[in-house]
Amino acid sequence: MKKALLVIAHGSRRNTANDEVAALADRIAAKAGGRYQQVSACFLELATPSIEQAIETAIGNGAIDITLFPYFLSAGQHVANDIPEVVDLCQRRHPQVVMNLLPHLGQSLELVDLIDTLVD
């Protein structure tokens, strides 16, 4: 397993909310075809696996290239500091693995196009 995609969500005390993120990761996996050999959800807090656990699992499964996608709408403390800190810690522990932290969802200009169709 070479390439992994981790969808990072905040995490909730409500299991159903965390399950929604896991289901989203499954749907992304189905669309991603062969581009990623693993797509899974992980959580900043309140739920497992943590970001760190998910990275370690992916590496344990043979990932050498990990893309991390923050499933957040707003660039708060979590997106600006907390997530980069965890990724940086893992990157220093595994310098041979490529880790690519993407901009958060809310940053995407295409989101406007999507919302435009939803409110039609």
Next chain:
Amino acid sequence: MKKALLVIAHGSRRNTANDEVAALADRIAAKAGGRYQQVSACFLELATPSIEQAIETAIGNGAIDITLFPYFLSAGQHVANDIPEVVDLCQRRHPQVVMNLLPHLGQSLELVDLIDTLVD
């Protein structure tokens, strides 16, 4: 002014996060063309205008049809209960106004397509 779109966000203590939502509403307004005569952001908590304030303002400006879009990723307590309660309260106060509360963003299946392009 007949038709208004209100983008409902959670609201943050950080002004920049609230400003992001207002900027999003402006971009949606630019795309929406003539479909909505007003597009604006409102907040469930921690920021203003509140949902109720935004509805009252829209009605004061002549809106007779108000679409409400919850800019939330996860169907938690806020999406399931808090937002519908406020909208219901306003609807009972203004029975002559059409109020259409849409599913929240995270419910959109097209979100998977968008994320698929973002992680490419």
